[in-house]
Amino acid sequence: MQPLIFLQQGDKAWIKRVGGAEETKRFLAGLGFVENAEVSVISKLNGNLIVNIKDSRVAINEDMAKRIMV
Amino acid sequence: MAVKIALAGNPNCGKTTMFNALTGANQYVGNWPGVTVEKKEGKVKSRKGKEEVIVTDLPGIYSLSPYTLEEVVSRDYLLNEDPDVIIDLVDATNIERNLYLTTQLIETGIPVVIALNMSDLLAKNNIKIDVKRLSMLIGCPIIETSALKGTGLNEVIDEAVKVAKKSEHKLPGEIFEEDIEKAVSDVQGMLPDSISENKKRWYAVKLLERDSKVKENKKFPHAVLNQAETEAKELEKVHDDDMESIITDGRYNYIQKLVASTVKKAKGQLTVSDKIDRIVTNRILGIPIFLIVMAVVYYISVTTIGTIVTDWTNDVFVVAIQDAVSSGLGAIGAGDLVTGLVVDGIIGGVGAVLGFVPQMAILFLFLSLLEDCGYMVRIAFVMDRIFRHFGLSGKSFIPLLISSGCGIPGIMASKTIEQDNDRRLTIMTATFIPCGAKLPVIALMGGVMASYATGSYVAGGFVAPLMYFIGILAVLVSAIILKKTKPFSGKPAPFVMELPQYHIPSAKTVLMHVWERLKGFIIKAGTILFLACVVMWFLGGFGFADGGFGMVEDSNNSLLAVIGGVIAPLFAPLGFGEWQPVAASLSGFTAKEAIVSTMGVLANVAGDTEDAVNVAQGVAAWFPTTIAAFSFLLFNLLDSPCLAAIATMAQQMQSRKWFWFAIAFQNIFAYLVCLSVYQIGSFVMGGAFGIGTAAGFIVAIIFLVLLFRPDPYKNQKVYTKTSVQAAR
Numbered sequence: 001m002q003p004l005i006f007l008q009q010g011d012k013a014w015i016k017r018v019g020g021a022e023e024t025k026r027f028l029a030g031l032g033f034v035e036n037a038e039v040s041v042i043s044k045l046n047g048n049l050i051v052n053i054k055d056s057r058v059a060i061n062e063d064m065a066k067r068i069m070v
Numbered sequence: 071m072a073v074k075i076a077l078a079g080n081p082n083c084g085k086t087t088m089f090n091a092l093t094g095a096n097q098y099v100g101n102w103p104g105v106t107v108e109k110k111e112g113k114v115k116s117r118k119g120k121e122e123v124i125v126t127d128l129p130g131i132y133s134l135s136p137y138t139l140e141e142v143v144s145r146d147y148l149l150n151e152d153p154d155v156i157i158d159l160v161d162a163t164n165i166e167r168n169l170y171l172t173t174q175l176i177e178t179g180i181p182v183v184i185a186l187n188m189s190d191l192l193a194k195n196n197i198k199i200d201v202k203r204l205s206m207l208i209g210c211p212i213i214e215t216s217a218l219k220g221t222g223l224n225e226v227i228d229e230a231v232k233v234a235k236k237s238e239h240k241l242p243g244e245i246f247e248e249d250i251e252k253a254v255s256d257v258q259g260m261l262p263d264s265i266s267e268n269k270k271r272w273y274a275v276k277l278l279e280r281d282s283k284v285k286e287n288k289k290f291p292h293a294v295l296n297q298a299e300t301e302a303k304e305l306e307k308v309h310d311d312d313m314e315s316i317i318t319d320g321r322y323n324y325i326q327k328l329v330a331s332t333v334k335k336a337k338g339q340l341t342v343s344d345k346i347d348r349i350v351t352n353r354i355l356g357i358p359i360f361l362i363v364m365a366v367v368y369y370i371s372v373t374t375i376g377t378i379v380t381d382w383t384n385d386v387f388v389v390a391i392q393d394a395v396s397s398g399l400g401a402i403g404a405g406d407l408v409t410g411l412v413v414d415g416i417i418g419g420v421g422a423v424l425g426f427v428p429q430m431a432i433l434f435l436f437l438s439l440l441e442d443c444g445y446m447v448r449i450a451f452v453m454d455r456i457f458r459h460f461g462l463s464g465k466s467f468i469p470l471l472i473s474s475g476c477g478i479p480g481i482m483a484s485k486t487i488e489q490d491n492d493r494r495l496t497i498m499t500a501t502f503i504p505c506g507a508k509l510p511v512i513a514l515m516g517g518v519m520a521s522y523a524t525g526s527y528v529a530g531g532f533v534a535p536l537m538y539f540i541g542i543l544a545v546l547v548s549a550i551i552l553k554k555t556k557p558f559s560g561k562p563a564p565f566v567m568e569l570p571q572y573h574i575p576s577a578k579t580v581l582m583h584v585w586e587r588l589k590g591f592i593i594k595a596g597t598i599l600f601l602a603c604v605v606m607w608f609l610g611g612f613g614f615a616d617g618g619f620g621m622v623e624d625s626n627n628s629l630l631a632v633i634g635g636v637i638a639p640l641f642a643p644l645g646f647g648e649w650q651p652v653a654a655s656l657s658g659f660t661a662k663e664a665i666v667s668t669m670g671v672l673a674n675v676a677g678d679t680e681d682a683v684n685v686a687q688g689v690a691a692w693f694p695t696t697i698a699a700f701s702f703l704l705f706n707l708l709d710s711p712c713l714a715a716i717a718t719m720a721q722q723m724q725s726r727k728w729f730w731f732a733i734a735f736q737n738i739f740a741y742l743v744c745l746s747v748y749q750i751g752s753f754v755m756g757g758a759f760g761i762g763t764a765a766g767f768i769v770a771i772i773f774l775v776l777l778f779r780p781d782p783y784k785n786q787k788v789y790t791k792t793s794v795q796a797a798r
Binding site: 026034043044054058 | 133452
């Protein structure tokens, strides 16, 4: 298990766990960040990521990407 | 009784586009999530001979648990206002994520009709959906629509009305695994009869999730709460997870099963959007690309095409009208008074602003294109890295971008910011970015400034991009200073935002945006500016001279000169101590274009009535140096916005204390910045050292100290309220 920020551009993985505060987790779940969802990295800039999840493209910064384990 | 329909769905799935198509309204649409931050009601047109239908457009939501303020609006409406039926817009190209909300909407017990929107894009994206089967499985009607193309709209409304009129509604169905469903039905069975049958499932699930808000709002018998708690504990043990996650997983598992048997899609390769994203959000190129794009936008808007038309309007068109009207009025025997009012006051003032309409049109065109193609949200993402250094999230950049068109929607857009103190900070600083109405001021003063250097009034094109970047800089400076104070301290919320797909902007949308905004300005020119011009002409042309009240020969004897003269000394240290620019700045609070129209009136009044003058020439006489002209422009960029924007600030701050703080901050900040810029600037340019210069340096040093002092709250764990918590 590693945080999402360790993935490289083009990598694909399955989410194992989402951490963080309740509200944040709920919000991320609404966007599709839940266990077993497939996530792939479109681009990466200094720890901030653009990922593909459930057919949508989501920009996510380092702080948040650290809390998502894949 | 009219049928009440709510439009709900994920952000940026086309709700407002559909609302506009249904009602004929012109609500603002854009290609990014979070455009709509308020609910809007409208009557569906083209319902001849059928019952009346009222639709409500709601801000987009990902779930019924709000994360930001605009989502609270939607949640509250859906749960408390009892619409007869919900039309749930589902983005057909992103069906799985969209259906997550659908499962929650169905659970509310309000009948749901699904509008499978953007269905025209299915073929292009190689997606096949078995609509009939999906509808059967999920238990509500599905209509394929395209809000943009206008297909399927009548059908979806007819279906919604049909569903709303049924006397018996189907109860929300089971979607979870067996053991969870058993817990739900156990709790459901114990709920008191005061809760209607169709709402029971929703409450049962919420109680299992231990939703504190639901528990607080309704008094449930202890037996029910105990039962829910026991069941939740049992499930958590079996599933080895917390209850909320179990429910969330349950929903997605259910959707996955649905989608597996009804949706076929080609495995995606890199789309064009992905390729563009790799370039524009590139860590080296991202920011330079943005800077170049904005510089080009502003440069082109005020020079090239913009100036050609503006110059023609100002120098030929307005002058020709002034001449024609002047001689016409002379011919019918109108007195000097009437001629003066019409020619100098109204045409001179309003005309000075109307001349800049072409420049505004071009700026709006560019901004609409940037917004509609999908680039804007990417800029926010790219800027997040920079903004985070200064304690703000990239999300704060969106209100700033919107403000470059108009500050009012810019301030409204701050509603999507998660942290309450960051939201307030953004409201306070959003109008530092020059809006469309400030563009005429910038263009005029740019010309004045250029005239000192080159003798020509045209070469001021570089000033517009400069003012834009100064605006951003002012936001950052304010953010750094304020973030080191207690009320604004704390880390910004993490940046998470859905990125819209790039698309070629639709001509209709873009032209509508440009037209709507221009229309606003033209209406303003005919109302507020018109009035302001008449008032300014009167104040600037009349006064006490030669022992009586009347029209004065020398406008330095006018009422305005007296009033402006009282305040003017206050602005002398900033370089514009003449009464004319002070009066113009004050009139800017009605609308920022009024600065230009007032200058137009005053320049005309001062000039020879027979011969219309170039406004810029007249204006140049009031400023001793380029620095003085620049300081005036800077002050009007940074001080409080127009009254309409001030009212929006008051409404969005939701606190009288913070509203007045914002007003005080904006004006004091503007004053002090201009003081040090003018004083130090003049000294550097070879001026003498005086008390003013000393004050300028002292203020500059204070600014530097505030900027670079260590952050006293840096390593403290500061608890900051989110906007949603603060609003409770």
